[in-house]
Amino acid sequence: MTVSAQPIDLTLSGVTKVYPGAVALSAVDLSIRGGEVVGLIGENGAGKSTLMKVLGGTIAADAGEIVIDGIAHARLTPVQATELGIAFVHQELNPFTNLDVAGNVLLGREIRRGPFGRLDRAAMSREVAGILKPLGTRFGPDDPVLGLSLADQQMLEIARALSMNARLVILDEPTSSLTLSETERLLEVISDLRARDVAVLFITHRLSEIEAVADRVVGLRDGKNAGTLSRAEITRDRMVRMMIGRDVGRTLQRQDQTPGAPVLEVQGLRTAAHPASVVDLTLHGGEILGLAGLVGAGRSELARVLFGIDSALEGTVTINGLPLSGYSVADAIASGLCLVPEDRKGQGLLLDFGVCDNISLPSLSRLSRWGRLDPRAEMALAETSRTRLRIKAADLHRASAELSGGNQQKVVLAKWLAMEPRVLIFDEPTRGIDVGSKAEVYALMRDLADRGVAILMISSDMEEVIGVSDRVAVMCRGRIAGMLVQKAVTEEAILRLAVE
């Protein structure tokens, strides 16, 4: 193995990455040296992941350079990145559960012996034991990976990074699924890495962890540098302000502020994703309730349970005064609750089906007689929807895959509007659709609310949450961390609640 003991000295300068229709990174600078712990913060979509991918070599930047130990690279390949000592610990861990710890740590770099290249398990075990010891892990090299806790799996990843002589370890939201004591242990390991002159780049939404361990904080906002805070300057307030920095208007609120009758009542709901948290929520007719929170806060999971895709562990859901329990999607739709899902192409639509067939799919039993389809009634419904929602589709029989994102979203909406819903849940309603269609979707939502429909809008887009919602509920770790109304709805207030 090539041991490059010298600490890393890495500088990213002017890194720019443009995707069709969106600038992911715009002239971002970042530097880190061995023995330094740098926190990287920013909202969802601020460009953190893209930056890390550039660093790891999985995507190439359009402009800018990466200078490592004085040598400039226009781009890195994943192999180069590894050779230069850059190692990732991903947010989602995928260890090979059929191998033991040593097998995972040394995967692809197994120690072999003999003429047939048999695995030298004893040597592998010794090698890995040497790496695990300073980490103080609770597992040994010969333990099976199946059954390790998430925190232990994280340690495994770190051990793997160290076994590759990593000089820079990048941790992508490592604590998002850890308990408090596990988090503490991880922070200790980070300090230990620092003592060994390893550089640690630490991406997290948990500002308290940054306060605890970071030497420096770099903020990203809308793909640009939003500032740097040195150790002495790190405070919660300054970090939150750095993440926000833009003025977001509240423009689409409804004029009449009298709340309608409660349409959806959720009491003591526990979901499998966050079994320790309980959700209580009341949604009134005529309002748009924004549901904000960070990725992984349990918002989509809540939507899935409410829609009957997954079943709740406990709790009651009441729609229009009608309590439901152990219900199916069909039951939810029948009682007036519909979901415009997050994954438009995988869940919202049948891409190969025509626009007309997609719109009529939930309404078929109403549009048919004795189970016999009535193509004319279906077409009439589709035509009405096309006019009402201004769906740009030349031929309603053509596959919906051919439509633009905004028009696809309108098709999803059209199929539910045909069911005359009382509660509509939108999960990231405008993700991946252009600005013009966004405005149209917002106007449609407001129009529906004005007709008395209760709308729950899950969104990670701050502008959208603040601009469109009448009230904002913020979720954190599976529970509603707070409810904001009127003047209290600010980006800062939402972020404070979201990061706990």
Place this chain on the structure above:
Amino acid sequence: MLRKDIGLGLLVISVGVMVALINPRFLSAVNLANTANLIGLFGLFSIAQAFVIVTAGIELSVGSVIALLGVLFVDMIANGVPWPIAALIVLGLGCIIGLLHGWLITRLRLQPFVVTLCGLLIYRGVARFYTADGTAGFPFGSSFPMLEYLTTGRTSGVPHSAVAFLFVAAGSWFLLHRTVFGRHLFAVGKNEEAARYSGINTRRTIVAAYVICAVLTALSAIFFAMYTRSVQPSSHGNFYELYAIAAAVLGGFSLRGGEGSIIGVCLGVILLQVLQNLVNLLGVPSSLNFAVMGGVILIGVIADTQFDRFRARRREALMRVTLKGENTTQ
């Protein structure tokens, strides 16, 4: 009618004309009636298979079910059970087999290939055990006029198996292409998750597909048993599931689900039988039967995918043009 069906129809006709030109005996009444009979027999279980394939599933136990239920049917009648009751029992058993497969696939989340592969082995084994590897047949000289008339009889030269096939095909066409249930089958086959998010009871839909498949297979088992009149459980119905899959694929069904038409699978069955005829009439050694069938299916599928790719490319080019148009108007 889909464009694919028209293409396949033209292919069937041209192969038919070719065979007739090479050997005019192809158009003789005897040969046509024989061919129609075989089309009817093989068509019944091929349509059955289509219902499962459209849900992105597969049913590999067709041949073994035909053997097992054939043995039981013949044996029951030979032992004096009135044939209508025997037929009902056989259809009922088909229903149970379909329910079982559907349950294993939707509730225990087993893969259709695995479930029905086990079915293939189990039913064949049970059939052979049941007759102690002997042949199930009717007692010497016995006759069942009504049953024989219904299954192997002819009306003005048209074999009743072909008539049954036509009725089943018409009913299946209506069910698959003209009812809500049919639409749900396509939706589930295309994208089970999106279907679920649209409020479709995907489990029930899939179970129903396996039940329809197994009941139609049971019906074809009765026709086959009466056609052969004796059932040798080790060979009866061997490879029929593959024949059915071949007919469905040839008829435009995608094994990924959500695509295909009943007219297509019927044309697929007809094409396979006409090819068989071609092989026989041309004096091609019958040992080459499978090779010819395989070759034709392969060519058909290659032509089909190439055509699809061509259309997809054209569609993309078209979309780019219209998108550009949209942008400039905004």
